[in-house]
Amino acid sequence: MARLSDLVNVNINRDTIRIQNAQIPVIFTMKSFPYVEEAYGKPYHVFERDVNRMLDKGKVTLGKREVKLMNALIYAMVRSGGTECTPAEIENAIPLSDLPAIFETAFNIFSNQNFQVEDAEKIKQEKK
Numbered sequence: 001m002a003r004l005s006d007l008v009n010v011n012i013n014r015d016t017i018r019i020q021n022a023q024i025p026v027i028f029t030m031k032s033f034p035y036v037e038e039a040y041g042k043p044y045h046v047f048e049r050d051v052n053r054m055l056d057k058g059k060v061t062l063g064k065r066e067v068k069l070m071n072a073l074i075y076a077m078v079r080s081g082g083t084e085c086t087p088a089e090i091e092n093a094i095p096l097s098d099l100p101a102i103f104e105t106a107f108n109i110f111s112n113q114n115f116q117v118e119d120a121e122k123i124k125q126e127k128k
Contacts, residue, residue: 015027017102017105017106019093019098019102020093024081025078025082026080026081027077027081027109032079032080033076035075035076035079035080036075036076038075038076039072039075039087040068047069047072050069051069051073054066062099062100070099071087071091071094072087073103073106073107074090074103074106075090077106077110078090
């Protein structure tokens with residue numbers, strides 16, 4: 001029997017970010033939502049709203065709120081990508097000067113994989 005990985009690219013939704021010159025695998029999927037909520041401390045829809053508000057300003061400044069949003073997304077994607085860590089470890093591992101570039105990479109992946117909260121709720125409610 002053929003393996004799926006022999007037929008198609010099974011890592012199409014995976015990417016990497018560079019933290020301290022190390023390539024860290026990241027992905028944004030449905031399993032990322034609880035990690036976002038863990039790191040951000042609020043429900044996913046609030047996180048998404050706050051990210052959109054931050055980006056609507058046009059120019060992102062690195063204030064406390066923006067740093068927390070960026071770190072929450074990066075943390076969720078690193079955990080979903082298979083690397084064990086804590087939100088504090090992500091925050092302490094990324095120099096503030098590197099945060100915007102890492103966030104930009106993570107946000108591009110996030111944007112391509114973004115789910116609507118309503119979609120997530122529908123999937124949870126589907127009977128199997």
